[in-house]
Amino acid sequence: MMFSTKAEYGVRVMAHLAKRDPDAPVSLGSIAEAEGLPLAYLEHLVQRLRREGLVESRRGARGGYSLSRPPEAISMAEVVRALEGDIAPIECITADADGQLVCARDGEPGHEPCATKLLWTRVQGSIVRTLSEMTLADLIPEHRQGSAEPTRSREAGGRTIPTERGPGRPAEVTKT
Amino acid sequence: MMFSTKAEYGVRVMAHLAKRDPDAPVSLGSIAEAEGLPLAYLEHLVQRLRREGLVESRRGARGGYSLSRPPEAISMAEVVRALEGDIAPIECITADADGQLVCARDGEPGHEPCATKLLWTRVQGSIVRTLSEMTLADLIPEHRQGSAEPTRSREAGGRTIPTERGPGRPAEVTKT
């Protein structure tokens, strides 16, 4: 297993929210019950989502959570990253601020270009690409219109997508 | 981090072996020293590789390990799977004997097709595909001739490679 249940549960929560009216917040308790997941644990996860600006909360009675953007405008890469942190197949591979994949051990004495770097960067690239190409809307049948082949057309209902410096970035992953 | 150091170290060992003459076994001790990894730990990893038939061993003085097939005939998917076990992004997604991706929780009472299944199967597919398209030869510069676009001609060394089918999602994963 590569992703923890944080991603699994968190994505399920997001999918649950996507099915509901965006203007009527859903309480975590009802989600927990519907999905059969521990409420106290979900609270942690949803906080991560909130801090990344993926969901909005309303406190108090009849409060709850709702998506902060339409489902078509939320890429799964954002969701997973919010829940799991940076996506890297192994320790040394990280994405710098520019989105370029770099090895943390580059520039060590006598560290000729690591033979395995090519492998892991490609793996990372393919994961991120797959995640970036899907949106929340692709997960729920109601919104799924042309989802089988995820179109690159990202302009959803009039709301511009914050550039998010995430998806779409690793055009060419590595050239050594 | 998604793969453990088992994969990281193991792949490095394989890459190290690929650089050497296949008929002159290399002792783990020398690899451990060269790569700066603990010998006792590598012993465990290399056993996994051996049980999966990826390396061969010769015991005793002047013994060691060598690849059991030419590098071009060893897909990275095999290597990673030998080291890490089955590749699945989350718990419930597994590949059955046929290579089809199934959810372990399918067929539960009132379990309508899980909304997140589509996401995780795609992720799994893209990882497996990327891993399957690369061979050990692609990692080492000497053998790297036409590696950028991995040829589909998989019959190296006479040994047939287990056909490892991913999900039916053709995509251009990397075009560098």
Next chain:
DNA sequence: AGTTTTCCTACCCGGTGGGTAGGATATCCC
């Protein structure tokens, strides 16, 4: 006021990743 809900901090517990220890067995070289 009282209820419902988010929000936050602290704590817990089992599993496992990562690694060590020690010895048994096989093979080469002299």
Next chain:
DNA sequence: GGGATATCCTACCCACCGGGTAGGAAAACT
């Protein structure tokens, strides 16, 4: 044969973290 050199195997260890609980404070509703 006798070392020396290796793989092989089983058992053990420990810190870390995933996954989860507990308890309460602050909002917002009725």
